[in-house]
Amino acid sequence: MIMAVQWPLLIFSVLLGASSGVLVFLGIGEVKGAFRKVRFPLALIALILLAVGGCASALHLGHIDRALYILGNPASGLSKELFAVGFTGLMALIYVILSRKDYPGPTKVFGILAAIGGVVLPLVAGASYMMPARPAWDSFALPLMYLGTGLGMGFMLAAAMVFAKGDKADEPFALKLASIGIVCSAAVMLVYIAWIAMAPHPDPSRSLALLAAGNLALPFWLGVVLFGIGAPIALLVLARRSFAAPDDDVAMGGVDAGGAAAAAPAAIAKLTTAQMLWASLGCLIVGNVVLRIIMYLVATSVEQLIY
């Protein structure tokens, strides 16, 4: 029997990924002394994303009134996840407060601590799904997917903000980080798909054939491959070209020269670099939602006997 898509958990995982990515982006900025102008709004966005995601995940519980019971078994993945959310949220909150004013030392320290939370949280959240009963989940590829896709979304969101509201001098570095993020995102998506294909206890309900040509082919090719990997990378490439030569429609020309833009609508070429980054982020979000839908739909058990 196919598992139902757990929407509250899915929304939580996407939002916590984006939040974590933004915090890591800002942490790197603190180390490099960059992104001063946008660190407050970005940190606030990260905190809000985490809070909204946390509220969404609570909707998954049958008894929200007993939510804090979740700390009852610290060895369980869910308890660890709640601890990680608490740590990251607290560090992000302090960082938001500090970044509003200029306290160079403490701001840097808490920016880095929040970034550490931003790396640990997706790993812990993904690891809570690693269960031998669900072969498609039982691999470190899953927490890695949570981390890498979070970096992709968060770095893209933050870079778009730098281009929209930030310091001009920070733009090249922001674009570089967005590029690193999207490479990480695409790589971990491919690794996770490879895991689905290689997972033990092979079964048609969690196979590559199901993704490539079966019932999940449309969400896989359209959602994951096109929106999750292809389109965001193409838009980022266009954004980089547009940034390198902003005044003479280089984006379109560059694409034409490369051939890949033959299919790109002219409208895309007219977008500013910031708009291309926002569009890339939009594609990434769609891709991440679809990948997680697939993650639930292929999570069939080794022997689903009654339910």
Added chain:
Amino acid sequence: MTRHTMAIDLDSCIGCHSCAVVCKQENNVGLGTFYSKVLTVGPSGTYPDLEMYYLPVACQHCENPQCVSVCPTGASYKREDGIVLVDHSKCVGCQYCVMACPYGVRTYDEAKDKGVIEKCTLCAHLVDDGKEPACVRHCPGQARVFGDADDPESKVSKLVASKTTHKLTDVGNKPSVTFGLDKCTWKGGE
């Protein structure tokens, strides 16, 4: 040390579903919810050499229950005598145990006791009273036996010793329920 479990002689199971029905009666299991079911395995083979057997399934009261490991509140727990239970007063209904169970024998019950997880209790309330689980007591084919797996004189140990035995797919959870089957080819994972 006592290790309560069950063994089921599939050669004696006639697929009457009495165990599933009496389980619902004894445990007041809600509409649409089952602690125990009887599955039909087969027919398999080529005519006229066909075979088929019935497979009663419920919680396997695993030695290393994954449902207990993932439970964030401690609501899912294993007693010293090996019975795996859910403390409904601690359950938050997160359903991680449902995901972690390899056999799909746990269910999220909104109807009866809203927002908690339900499963076979091995009729712990009867066992504590010195009786056998309802499904064992009412099995007309006497296919089900209950007892202490660590006691060589128990009905469970004797059935296990007398048959070709099988267990459901083990992914590290070590299911404790044993199935005896000599007349057909076991089709489950092992």
